[in-house]
Every structure is written in structure tokens, then in C-alpha cells.
Amino acid sequence: MVKKGRVFSGARPTGRQHLGNYLGAVKNYVALQDDYECVYCIVDVHALTTVDTTENLQDNTIEMAIDWLAAGIRPEETIVFVQSHVPQVMELHTYLSMVTPLGKLTDLPTFKDMVRQHPDNVNYGMVGYPVLMTADIVLYKADIVPVGIDQAPHVEFSRETVRSFNYRYNTKVLIEPQIKHTEVLKVLGIDGREKMSKSLNNHIELAATPEETTKRVREMVTDPARQRKTDPGNPDVCNVFSMHKIFSPKAEVDMINVECRRAGIGCVDCKLRFANNLNSHLEPFRARRAEIAAKPNYAQDVLHDGAKRARAIAEQTIVEVREAIALPK
Numbered sequence: 001m002v003k004k005g006r007v008f009s010g011a012r013p014t015g016r017q018h019l020g021n022y023l024g025a026v027k028n029y030v031a032l033q034d035d036y037e038c039v040y041c042i043v044d045v046h047a048l049t050t051v052d053t054t055e056n057l058q059d060n061t062i063e064m065a066i067d068w069l070a071a072g073i074r075p076e077e078t079i080v081f082v083q084s085h086v087p088q089v090m091e092l093h094t095y096l097s098m099v100t101p102l103g104k105l106t107d108l109p110t111f112k113d114m115v116r117q118h119p120d121n122v123n124y125g126m127v128g129y130p131v132l133m134t135a136d137i138v139l140y141k142a143d144i145v146p147v148g149i150d151q152a153p154h155v156e157f158s159r160e161t162v163r164s165f166n167y168r169y170n171t172k173v174l175i176e177p178q179i180k181h182t183e184v185l186k187v188l189g190i191d192g193r194e195k196m197s198k199s200l201n202n203h204i205e206l207a208a209t210p211e212e213t214t215k216r217v218r219e220m221v222t223d224p225a226r227q228r229k230t231d232p233g234n235p236d237v238c239n240v241f242s243m244h245k246i247f248s249p250k251a252e253v254d255m256i257n258v259e260c261r262r263a264g265i266g267c268v269d270c271k272l273r274f275a276n277n278l279n280s281h282l283e284p285f286r287a288r289r290a291e292i293a294a295k296p297n298y299a300q301d302v303l304h305d306g307a308k309r310a311r312a313i314a315e316q317t318i319v320e321v322r323e324a325i326a327l328p329k
């Protein structure tokens with residue numbers, strides 16, 4: 001089948017994936033493979049801007065890759081690789097940094113956020129983060145970058161950087177990536193307040209056992225105004241209900257929507273129903289994950305093969321970029 005173009009997306013190596021990662025990104029990664037040639041990168045170099053220790057970096061990379069593969073990423077057609085395995089990205093980053101005004105970088109809200117979050121480690125890498133991100137995208141000649149509304153300015157920055165480079169060297173060698181707006185679900189954690197995240201320990205891991213999953217679901221915060229089973233609840237403000245809408249059959253969702261409001265169903269029962277539906281949904285994923293994890297070095301081999309294919313594209317781009325700049329031969 002003829003594909004519509006090349007998609008690039010990168011994600012930090014955060015280890016085992018949780019429901020928020022799955023619904024917010026991985027599910028979409030899997031779906032995009034049907035229509036696009038996909039390049040998915042585990043951005044370990046980006047992670048160095050903010051990590052305190054690299055102790056778990058290798059494990060986190062492999063665990064994340066296993067989850068991606070178990071979720072349906074097809075490595076025979078999709079390139080999955082680790083950012084640092086293709087060092088050409090650092091070279092392109094340097095060239096792009098010469099056409100990027102410093103003030104533009106320090107004015108970016110994402111840079112200001114990083115400074116706020118890591119006041120004791122404001123490093124040079126943080127400033128250049130969007131430039132490295134641009135290098136990631138354009139090195140592989142990606143046409144399309146799938147992003148949620150709030151990420152669109154990053155790709156806009158990349159487009160401007162490409163235009164500056166092409167103008168500065170009077171070339172068309174770099175491709176301006178197009179934004180593909182994607183609905184990114186904001187998944188709340190079990191606290192029902194913050195976005196699901198490992199660092200906040202409010203997450204539900206995809207690879208958890210059914211028992212662990214049920215235990216986590218039992219801890220989920222529901223409608224805070226509903227104190228007793230006899231109080232009517234409001235599913236519209238309840239995170240358990242939001243999850244039911246994603247993972248439960250429509251008839252069950254409709255029933256809860258009615259019964260909760262008239263105190264016909266209790267939260268314990270409602271959560272157990274969700275846990276059961278979630279566990280059924282994750283069963284095939286868990287089986288595939290166990291199979292992949294049992295094959296020694298399989299995920300590592302996939303990443304190495306992906307890097308080889310990514311390098312082939314990157315080497316060609318770098319040759320063209322050097323020529324465009326007119327660097328000495």
C-alpha cells in the first residue's frame with residue numbers, strides 16, 4: 001500500500017508505559033502505521049537535560065520499547081530507535097543552532113517552564129531543546145509530525161528554523177514538517193486531579209498484573225461530593241466514569257450514567273466493573289508483552305535494527321546539508 005508520507009515522533013524513555021502514555025500517544029502511534037511510514041524515536045539525549053541520574057536510562061529504554069511493541073508497533077515496517085544511536089542528529093543540531101536567534105529560544109514558554117521546574121540545573125541543553133527537536137524531525141525528512149493542540153507551537157518553531165536554514169544557505173534541502181493535529185486525551189491519574197504520571201505515582205501501568213490493576217482502580221478518587229452509597233453521584237465530574245467511557249461497553253456506560261445519579265450503583269461496584277473491563281482490554285497486550293520479554297535481546301535487536309535504518313536516512317541528509325552549507329570537502 002502506498003503511504004501518505006513520513007511521520008516522526010519522539011518520546012522520552014520513561015520506562016514501563018501507563019494508561020496515560022497509551023491513550024495520549026502510543027495508541028495513536030500504532031494507528032498511524034496504517035497510513036504513514038513511521039519513524040519513532042526514544043529521545044534519550046533530550047532526557048539528559050532534566051534527569052538527576054542516568055541509572056535507569058537503559059532499563060527504561062528497553063521497557064518502553066517492549067511496551068510499544070506489545071501495543072502493536074510493527075518493527076518490520078516502522079523504524080523504532082534510540083536517539084543517541086544516530087549521532088548525526090547532534091551535528092545537524094549544531095548547524096541549526098547557528099540560524100536560531102537566542103532570544104527566540106529563551107522566550108519560549110517551554111524553556112521558562114523548564115527553568116521553573118529545575119531552577120538548580122538551568123543548562124545550555126535546555127535552551128537548545130527545540131533546536132535538537134527540530135534536528136530530530138528534519139534529519140529523517142519527516143513530512144508530518146502528529147501533535148496535540150498544545151504542542152503545535154513546537155512544530156511551528158521547527159518550520160521556522162527550517163525556513164531560516166534554507167533561506168540562509170539558499171537551498172531546499174530541509175523539509176518543512178506539517179502539523180497533523182491529533183486528539184491527545186488528557187488522562188487524569190488515580191487522584192482524579194493531576195495528569196497521570198509516574199513521578200506523581202498516580203498511574204496505572206499497562207504491564208501490571210490484573211490484581212495490581214484492580215488494586216490501583218480501587219484507590220481511584222471518584223465524585224468528591226459523594227460521601228455515602230446512598231448519596232446520588234455525578235459521573236460528569238468522576239474520573240472513573242471518564243475511564244468507563246473509554247474501556248467499557250456502551251450499555252454499561254449508559255447504565256452507570258443513570259444509576260450513579262440516583263444512587264442505584266455504589267462506587268465500589270462501579271470501580272470493580274471498570275477494573276474488570278480494563279483487565280479484559282489489556283489481556284492481549286499483556287500476553288504479547290510476556291512473549292516479547294521472554295525473547296532474550298529481542299527489543300534491543302529491534303532498536304539496533306531501527307537505528308541502522310535511521311542512520312541510512314540520516315547519513316544522506318547530512319551529506320546534503322554539508323553541501324548546502326558549502327563546508328570544505
Ligand code: SF4
Pocket residue numbers: 222223226233234235238239240241256260265266267268270271
Ligand atoms: S458510581 Fe461510578 S461514576 Fe458514579 S461517582 Fe461512583 S465511581 Fe463515579
